[in-house]
Amino acid sequence: MKSKKSNKDSKIFLTLENLLKFEWFSSVVNLGTGKKKSNSVLSGRYASRLRGRGLDFEEARPYVIGDDIRNIDWNVTAKTGKTHTKVFTEEKEKPAFIFVDQSPTMGFGSQNKTKAVIAGELASIIAHKIKKKGDRIGGMVFTGDNYDLVTPKRDSRNIIYFLQKIVDANRSIYNPKTFDFEKSLPEVIAKINNVVTHDFVVFIISDFHRYNKAVLQYLSQLALHNDVVLIKVYDPLEERLPSEKLVVSNKTYQINLNVKNRQLKEKLKASYEDNYKRFKSELEKYKINIFKVNTIDPIQEQLIEVFSNYKQ
Numbered sequence: 001m002k003s004k005k006s007n008k009d010s011k012i013f014l015t016l017e018n019l020l021k022f023e024w025f026s027s028v029v030n031l032g033t034g035k036k037k038s039n040s041v042l043s044g045r046y047a048s049r050l051r052g053r054g055l056d057f058e059e060a061r062p063y064v065i066g067d068d069i070r071n072i073d074w075n076v077t078a079k080t081g082k083t084h085t086k087v088f089t090e091e092k093e094k095p096a097f098i099f100v101d102q103s104p105t106m107g108f109g110s111q112n113k114t115k116a117v118i119a120g121e122l123a124s125i126i127a128h129k130i131k132k133k134g135d136r137i138g139g140m141v142f143t144g145d146n147y148d149l150v151t152p153k154r155d156s157r158n159i160i161y162f163l164q165k166i167v168d169a170n171r172s173i174y175n176p177k178t179f180d181f182e183k184s185l186p187e188v189i190a191k192i193n194n195v196v197t198h199d200f201v202v203f204i205i206s207d208f209h210r211y212n213k214a215v216l217q218y219l220s221q222l223a224l225h226n227d228v229v230l231i232k233v234y235d236p237l238e239e240r241l242p243s244e245k246l247v248v249s250n251k252t253y254q255i256n257l258n259v260k261n262r263q264l265k266e267k268l269k270a271s272y273e274d275n276y277k278r279f280k281s282e283l284e285k286y287k288i289n290i291f292k293v294n295t296i297d298p299i300q301e302q303l304i305e306v307f308s309n310y311k312q
Contacts, residue, residue: 011113014170019124019163025300026129060084094227095136095152097196098123098162101206102169103144104177110237112296116173118233119205120166121299126203127159140192141165142206145177145184149191189218198225205231207238211279220286230283230290232276240269 010018060073063083076084100123106116127137138152139162148165150158196202202222208215208230222228276292283290291306293299 011109011117014117014120014167016160016164016167019120019167020160022121022124023128026125026132059087061087093135093199095138095200096126096130097152097192097200097202098126098137098139099192099202099204099206100139100141100166100169101204102141102166102173104173105207105209106233107173108235108238109295110235115207115233115235115295116170118293118295118299119231120163120170122205122231122233122293122303123166123203124163125299125303127162130201131156131159138162138195140188141169142188143169143172143177147188147191149195151195185214185218189222192222196222196226200226202226202228203231204228205233207234208232208279211275216282216286219283219288223286223288228286228288230288232290232292233295234292235295239272 060076061084063072063077063085067085071086073084073086100119102116102119106119107114109115109117123139127139130137134154136152136154137159138150140150141148141162148169150162150165152158192202204219219228219230280290293302293306
C-alpha cells in the first residue's frame with residue numbers, strides 16, 4: 001500500500017530523488033537533430049565556423065582573398081588543381097537558463113501526471129544534458145506570486161540547488177494565492193534580463209495559459225541575442241472535452257462534468273488549436289521555437305519524437 005501511495009504522489013508532487021533519476025536519460029539519448037553540433041540547442045555548446053586555426057577541422061573550401069595562407073589545404077589543392085583552404089570549428093560556451101512555471105494553472109492533470117510535474121522533469125533532463133557539455137546552467141522557478149532565481153554556474157551542486165527550488169515551489173502549488181500575471185511579468189523579465197545577456201540558450205517551460213502581446217514583446221526582446229525555446233506543457237483535457245462523465249476535484253471540492261453538446265466540444269477544440277497556431281506563428285517571426293509535451297505519454301518517448309524531427 002505504501003508503494004502505491006508513493007507512486008501516486010509522484011504523479012502530483014515532485015521530489016528531488018525522482019528528478020535526479022532523469023540524469024540517465026540525458027546520458028543515453030541524443031537530443032540533437034543532425035551531425036553538426038550547432039543543429040541542436042540542447043547540444044550544450046555551439047559551433048562557429050572560423051577561417052583560421054580552431055579546435056576541429058570541418059571542411060576544405062575554395063580559397064578566397066583574405067584567407068590565411070597558413071590554412072591552405074595542399075592535398076586538396078593538388079588533387080583539384082585549385083587552391084583550397086581549411087575551415088575549422090571552434091567550441092564556444094553556450095550557457096543555459098531554464099525558466100520553470102510552477103504557478104497554480106500548472107497544478108492540473110486529468111489522467112497521469114500534472115503539468116507541474118512534467119515541467120520539473122523536463123527541467124531536470126535539460127539541465128543534466130547541458131551539464132555533461134560543461135556549460136553554465138541557471139534558471140528561475142516561477143510560482144505565480146513569487147520566484148526563485150538561480151544564477152548560472154558550472155557546478156553540479158548548482159543544478160541540485162535549482163532542482164530543489166522546483167520541488168519546493170511544486171509542494172506549495174495548491175496553496176491559495178492571488179496574483180496578477182501581467183503585473184508580475186515585467187519584474188520577472190527584468191530579473192531574467194539581468195542574468196541572460198547574450199549567447200544564452202533559454203528554455204521556457206510553461207502551459208502558456210495566457211497568450212498576450214506583453215508575453216510576445218518580452219520574448220522577442222529576449223530572442224534578439226539569445227536562442228529561445230518554448231516548451232508548452234498541456235493536458236489533453238484542455239485540448240478536448242471527454243465523451244464520458246468526468247469528476248473534477250481539488251483539495252476541498254469536486255464537481256461532475258458531463259458535456260453532451262457535440263458542437264460545443266468541437267468549438268472548444270478548434271479554439272484551443274487556433275490559439276496555439278496563432279501563438280506559434282507570432283513566435284516564428286522572431287525565430288523562437290516552440291513544441292508541445294503532454295501530461296499522459298512518457299516524457300522520454302515524447303522528447304525522442306520531438307527532437308528526431310526538430311529543425312533549428
